[in-house]
Amino acid sequence: MIDRLLWAQQQALLLFEEAEKRQLVAPGKTESVLNNEIYELAFEMFGIRKYWHKRIVRAGANTLLPYRENPPDLTLQDDDILFFDFGPVFEEWEADLGRTYVIGNNPRKLKLQSDIATAWQKGSNFYQAHSNITGAQLYQYICQLANDDGWQFGAAMAGHLIGHFPHENLENEKPDNYIHPHNHKPMRANYASGKPRYWILEIHFIDPELKIGGFYEQVLH
Incomplete structure (x- = not known):
């Protein structure tokens, strides 16, 4: 299964x-225009129209906001920061990928772009090094980073379950489905069916004073 998730991520x-x-x-x-352009590009490249969660492009002050928010549409500026969060479905396998982009050469924004990628790798390393790690422990570690x-x-939260479409419904707010401060279950515990669980690790760092944020996510493996 992890091979198919990584294949979908590569797409x-x-x-x-x-x-x-x-x-x-x-x-x-x-x-919104950029969002639609990427949607059409995905259809051109892969023939896909299916996404398992809403497609997100956020720029400027909107980068401060977590997934569940639906802020007003902003226009990209000459000196800006923005991120993508897309969940395309490839042959019934879910991808969930987040990346941050900087327009211009603002050093603080470029540092943020670099720091979130580094933090994701550190978080992945921490997960790999602790076989019984819980969602709460990984969340605490990411916040410290x-x-x-x-x-x-x-x-x-700093991530969630991922899998074959449609995977277990994440809208029920069960902490066990998330890398969440109230998830005290080992992340490597299987589903009740005995099947393994796989995770997306999300890094969302912000600077409220500068009104900027950066986002980076992909599969933990």
């Missing part, structure tokens, strides 16, 4: 890379 990476090659991230464009780098962690 999503190819999508984001092609969006960069085509210079779709450009000032003067609204979040944010503080160590001079940021705040911007969400109530």
Whole structure:
């Protein structure tokens, strides 16, 4: 199963890379326009229209906000930061990929872009090093990484389950489904059926004073 999840993730990476090659991230464009351009690019490249969660493009002050928010549509600026959070479904396998982009050369924004990628890798290493780690323990570790780098962690959870479409419903708010401060269950525990569980690790660091945030997510494996 993990091989198929990683395959789906690789397709999503190819999508984001092609969006960069085509210079779709450009000032003067609204979040919604860019969102639709990536949606159409995914159809052009892979013939897909199915997404297991809402497609997110957030720029500027909207990058402070976690997934569940639905802020007003912003226009990308010459000196901006933005992120993608897309959950395309490839041959019934779910991807969930988040990446941050910087327009211009603002050093604080570039640092944020770098720090979240590094934090994801540190979080992955921490997960691999602790066989009985709980969601609460990994969440606490990620929050500490944010503080160590001079940021705040911007969400109530740092990831969730992922799988074959449709995977277990995540809307029921059970902490066990999330990398969450109230999830005290070992992350490597199987489903009740005995099947293994797989996780997405999400990094969302923010600076409320500068009104910027960065987001990076992909499969833990």
